[in-house]
Amino acid sequence: MSTSSDCAPASPAPSRDVLRGLLETMLFIRLFEEKIVAVYPDQDMKCPVHLCIGQEAVAAGVIAHLRPGDYLTSTHRNHGHCLAKGVDPGILLAEFFGRASGCCRGKGGSMHPMSPEHGILGTSAIVGGGIPHGVGHALAAFLRGQDAISAVFFGDGASEEGSFHESLNFAALKGLPVVFVCENNHYATNSPLGARQPNPDVHRRAQGYGIPAERLDGNDVEAVYAAAGRAAAHARAGLGPYFLECVTYRWKGHVGPDCDYEKGCRPKDELFDWMERCPVKRFQSRIEDAGIMDAAGTQAMIAAISARLDAAVAWARGEKYPDAAEAVLGVYAPAEV
Amino acid sequence: MSTSSDCAPASPAPSRDVLRGLLETMLFIRLFEEKIVAVYPDQDMKCPVHLCIGQEAVAAGVIAHLRPGDYLTSTHRNHGHCLAKGVDPGILLAEFFGRASGCCRGKGGSMHPMSPEHGILGTSAIVGGGIPHGVGHALAAFLRGQDAISAVFFGDGASEEGSFHESLNFAALKGLPVVFVCENNHYATNSPLGARQPNPDVHRRAQGYGIPAERLDGNDVEAVYAAAGRAAAHARAGLGPYFLECVTYRWKGHVGPDCDYEKGCRPKDELFDWMERCPVKRFQSRIEDAGIMDAAGTQAMIAAISARLDAAVAWARGEKYPDAAEAVLGVYAPAEV
Amino acid sequence: MPWTKVFLAKEDLACFGPGEGLRGLTFVQALLEAQTQILENDPSAFVIGEGVNDSGGVFGSTLGLADRFGPKRVMDMPIAENGLTGIAAGAAAAGMRPIFVHMRMDFLPMCMDQIVNHAAKWHYMSGGALTVPLVIRSIIGRGWGSAAQHSQGLHSLFLSVPGLKIIAPSTPYDAKGLLMEAAADNNPVLVVEHRWLYGSVGYVPEAPYREPFGKALVRRPGRDCTVVAISQMVYEAMRAAADLEAQGVSVEVVDPRSLKPLDTETILASVRRTGRLVVADVACPMGGAASEIMAAVLETDPGLLAAPAVRVSFPEAPTPCSPVLEEAYYPGARHIAGAVKKTLGLSDHG
Amino acid sequence: MPWTKVFLAKEDLACFGPGEGLRGLTFVQALLEAQTQILENDPSAFVIGEGVNDSGGVFGSTLGLADRFGPKRVMDMPIAENGLTGIAAGAAAAGMRPIFVHMRMDFLPMCMDQIVNHAAKWHYMSGGALTVPLVIRSIIGRGWGSAAQHSQGLHSLFLSVPGLKIIAPSTPYDAKGLLMEAAADNNPVLVVEHRWLYGSVGYVPEAPYREPFGKALVRRPGRDCTVVAISQMVYEAMRAAADLEAQGVSVEVVDPRSLKPLDTETILASVRRTGRLVVADVACPMGGAASEIMAAVLETDPGLLAAPAVRVSFPEAPTPCSPVLEEAYYPGARHIAGAVKKTLGLSDHG
């Protein structure tokens, strides 16, 4: 697809280990989300969930380039990003189940996970709200002379908010180490992109600030991995921000575990076309065909992940709820934290 | 200068009358502002004034294409736009002097003039605040099926606000009849453009929305007139918004009648270089050289304008202040207006 | 007056019976009918908001409008609340009458500049010549872990803004009548709708009608204590009053219906009768309608009260996600009853 | 206590004399000194705002900082208040301690989303692990036709926001001490500065010091009526008190200094002594600190008051431009004196 980057350094072809890692991350995200689909009808995960099934390649391909000290900012649709960055699925699920051992002690839920040790300094569910935060993290690193970079994930819808524009301008102005990742899944809730933007190429906005920008197939994890390699290297080299528009599609409704085409939210054919282009299946066959893994290997991988997720669900469900008194505590940070 | 518009219709060369009109408008604006400089030390014009001396060609060249039913939106630096659109200088001055016969009955002052009969539906001094209003006026015309267009003036600084981005996106999405006019005078208060934006070509932002955009010499009234002709024709033909970045310079300080280079706000040489490129002088020689007017003619023009402005100042000063009770009245519009 | 009656259960509606020409509607049906009639009767009106034309129809409140009136009258929009508020305000200044819909009140802080610095001030700043007839509907969410950014009651942010009006209907009758009045008003009007009211029922005339702003209603007369209850708190107060009646305490429930203008007269008259005051709001405690109502008493005659007033509100905290914490967070009938007892010096047990 | 004294005229400062080791500073010098010491002592602190590095230096309050600390510690910015507030909040969450400066409080509505929905809630939403130590300085303008969009006192918009702190220093001593406390606080703190205070004088220690939030001060003791005065209104109240003393009326002036947390105890103790209350604020009347203070009295004991309380505030109107209208718009010492007399049942003439 199109690119405006003249100076993108070529990245080496990914090793077999990297490729296996990408598949594992995608499977991990897919199975995590499917686990939620499975448990949600029990009605004990009492919070809105925005699933990323269909979009796994973006999280996997980009975050493979991040280091532990790097920052990551996400949105309401954050599960994949958190998992790929290394957040424990049990801690996430405990949070979604409203338990005290959740990452926010039950105060945040699925929309607001955080994990400072993974560089996730809170998550906003205000559309566009997190983008400036991610730039702020990069500013902090820049001011301290650290070489951390900041990956900022957001949707096509978020690119309509003023905060998007203000953040890109500032990041470009100061040459901050930010990798902007727009997951263009063609919808914001039930609104198609065409009802919200005059042209579907979100990345063209970034070019107006002189930010190198690429539009790419967000369902092709190798393409994402390659582009993100260029982006991360660019940012880490102190060359300033880089912008990736990853074209993808979500399978489930905007919120919750159901498909929404029955409700008339979008054409069934469109969904089914995109399901044909499943990023996980596609890559699985790719690496099986290439002999990097065999069917038994992937089945074993799936089984291991499933077992881990089952254990995580069981653990999370067994955890204690927070004390009711906590509802009104922790509003102000104490002098020493 | 550069243009991205492929479809700009060619406009016919301006007639001698039009050229004379452009000069007259520019002189009118220049002398109006200088009149304020002259009276300001008397301290009876008790409101902040943001003078547009040096930027007259933009107002003159663009607004020459507007019809009475067209809309105009401006900023804190609005005097030139109001005058060019036909607002009576006396009514403006009365407003600046805080008199009851001012266009806002003394409630608005120099930052907030309005004149519905000229399509000026209020003026915001919040940077970027007026841009969406101008788009809203165009939306109203569009929804009613009227052929009015909306000219939206703003500074380079305003292009940094999120409202700029949101407004451009919506205008392009709906194909609204808007002519965006960015007066890039290189500064926002005392901040140079380079301290605020990564690249100085504001018009490149507009291209990201697919809006045809031109960057042009805003001190060359003929260039402005020609480009604005393309822009207005485009918008009026229902082809959607058009964007003009007019590169220019203000001579006075950000606010008030003084030059600010003595205060260290900007390099003296820079100011003097730009004064050399005075849009009024330059065009005056141009049309005198072309034999369209002679020196005596322009002198007569200046004298007539001066006399009119002297009379306007005298009239405004003679007008009554509003009744003190008015301060707390008119907060809510009555049922019938 | 069937219109002013608050029904705590759907079943109660039947007691009037359809034979009497009264028609029952839910709150959300009333909102939808109001907007339908506004669009029918005023060609300058249009509805704009994220998802107003989708299959959810903003929790049903705009359902079918797009099909009926088309995309120029019922407009989806980019996610750009501040810019679009400015665009709507600009269209309003140019003679249109937009109804701007927010799925959550939490998104209003995005467009404070256009509401506070522009729409609310435009009429005054122009010396009276311009008007911005802009209706802003906003919905307070609650429950199922909506958490800190999807459940706020933020009307307190707007009380101090001259030029703005704020209404908080609690019954289907008011949902229609106040919304139609808002659409006819020549000023920006903020509509506070609580999501939990959407299913509540009441009698609603079919023909268009407008309920004036600034008129509080006594929803239930009583002798011992005045409870001023806002929005969804009206229902909690009615429940508390019913409970307390069984214990021999007579509660008067007053519903201000509009917060700006605020009908302090009706409230003060009630307090004068009962000598006691509880104020319940769906918002955090400080600097809101509850404190404003109390200030009105203190400015008029502190001697009206025989005991300190009590405020029932969200706590001084953001909304938590966990169901256990949510449960602890929200006040309800029980807290109102407790507050009433406190004003009467009664123990809260029994 | 020389630190707590309010000086109505520059000349009065001399009465202490430099010999006593006391140093006089203006309010703006105190702000500048505070920021200098913050930048000196804390490498994670930085100052950001439109024009913070220019030759005006935000009315002098940041003058010279950029030269001394360089562009990474004192940063000009694009005109993009909401985005930059989010960027500052993000930097704060990542361990920096930004001081964000607004030339006018009127620009705060631009960044409400980042303040209300993000910075203020971040600590709570994260279950306590994250902090957003962000100081937001904002200046209230007045006069010379500043008009509706350049003269608002908008602290009322923030009172209802849990997680945020709000301070309103009135003396140079507090300007420095409260600002240094704000910079050390681990929460977002909004600083309300009135432009007309910048030239006021007082004694200010040179060494760094921090004044705790939530402690109101009695600026002047009195017997007959309590005037709670906020920000610049402290000076108007002191003038009114001086005038009334000549008429035999003894006024106690209380300065809350911080609005959130609000020290209602000190206020109530004063009201308990005087039995009368006037509240004066530099803001429009509804839903603000003045009503909150009144609510506190009504919730504690309405019987404390021997007469209705009186509010002195901007009128329920945007700010007009014309000098004649401005003059009519702003309340001052005269209005406070009139309000005090009203609480005492005295005629306002003489």
Ligand SMILES: Cc1ncc(C[n+]2csc(CCOP(=O)(O)OP(=O)(O)O)c2C)c(N)n1
């Ligand atoms: C400021 C704001 N406006 C509206 C919403 C409601 N909302 C939640 S998610 C969403 C759509 C976001 O679309 P996009 O950014 O493309 O992300 P996606 O859901 O497709 O991943 C909307 C409108 C919100 N949360 N915040």
Ligand SMILES: Cc1ncc(C[n+]2csc(CCOP(=O)(O)OP(=O)(O)O)c2C)c(N)n1
């Ligand atoms: C939202 C907002 N932020 C800051 C200001 C203060 N301010 C007034 S004018 C101005 C500069 C505007 O620059 P530009 O848009 O280039 O217009 P110019 O003055 O150059 O004509 C600023 C920052 C304001 N009025 N509104």
Ligand SMILES: [Mg+2]
């Ligand atoms: Mg999307």
Ligand SMILES: [Mg+2]
């Ligand atoms: Mg400029």
